[in-house]
């Protein structure tokens with residue numbers, strides 16, 4: 001597959017580009033608020049952000065159809081928002097409100113949106129990959145031409161589950177895009193202590209599948225690529241390995257000062273901020289004016305503020321209901 005020419009920005013309509021930018025801005029503003037709340041001790045659990053990695057979830061989810069399937073990781077805020085989760089539900093989740101997706105049982109990333117094809121992650125790295133491969137195969141047997149996105153970190157590619165899932169999907173031509181978010185670190189472990197191959201995408205050859213490298217901070221190019229790839233996988237189902245170059249711009253979680261990351265690396269990627277660069281590209285291509293995008297940002301700020309205050313006003317779960325919701329149907 002050939003990567004789309006970057007000039008094809010005009011082949012996608014304005015509403016779609018604004019949707020991608022909006023998704024990234026909502027995620028950034030929400031996560032910035034969550035960071036502050038964490039440091040104020042108001043969050044039940046940790047805060048692990050995808051700040052700097054927003055383009056990946058936004059560009060891919062918004063290239064998909066209703067029946068497609070997704071397994072986000074801890075930095076997948078734009079996967080959730082891209083698949084329609086409200087910022088209000090996200091605040092409810094982090095603030096442990098009974099109204100939230102896990103009814104206040106979990107305080108951070110273990111939530112999903114099954115109606116929109118988003119599996120709730122479990123923490124064991126790599127464990128969601130075989131789930132996506134199996135779910136895509138099941139959907140296809142039921143007559144749905146579904147495509148799956150399995151997002152995974154660079155560190156998690158060292159797990160057995162990664163190998164099993166990619167090999168299985170490769171052998172059975174399950175249309176799953178294994179999307180590696182290579183953000184250079186797995187907690188404090190740099191890429192150089194994680195794998196010996198030059199690039200993780202090189203592993204595709206060993207599985208007999210196609211491997212594609214992409215700039216994970218370029219929402220425009222990544223969206224064009226994702227649209228083409230998703231359409232191609234519907235026509236000709238198969239597994240693909242897609243390695244996206246990006247950078248974790250904060251610590252592993254907010255408890256981590258990431259002093260082990262060279263400042264020069266952070267500075268380099270700050271210049272390639274996905275939101276800023278998408279914004280500039282849309283203006284340069286005359287898809288939107290600066291004024292329109294300023295207005296969009298204000299609307300996102302209002303939405304995030306209102307959602308936060310609404311979630312705060314809602315109650316936590318009642319302790320006597322602790323065992324409710326353990327089994328399906330509760």
Ligand SMILES: Cc1ncc(C[n+]2csc(CCOP(=O)(O)OP(=O)(O)O)c2C)c(N)n1
Pocket residue numbers: 073074075123124125152153154155156157159181183185186187248252
């Ligand atoms: C099997 C397993 N081993 C270790 C951990 C602890 N752990 C959680 S996140 C993480 C780092 C993950 O790094 P990476 O896959 O690169 O994703 P990133 O955090 O960079 O997005 C580790 C070691 C875990 N959750 N599961």
Ligand SMILES: [Mg+2]
Pocket residue numbers: 153154155181182183184185186187
């Ligand atoms: Mg990583």
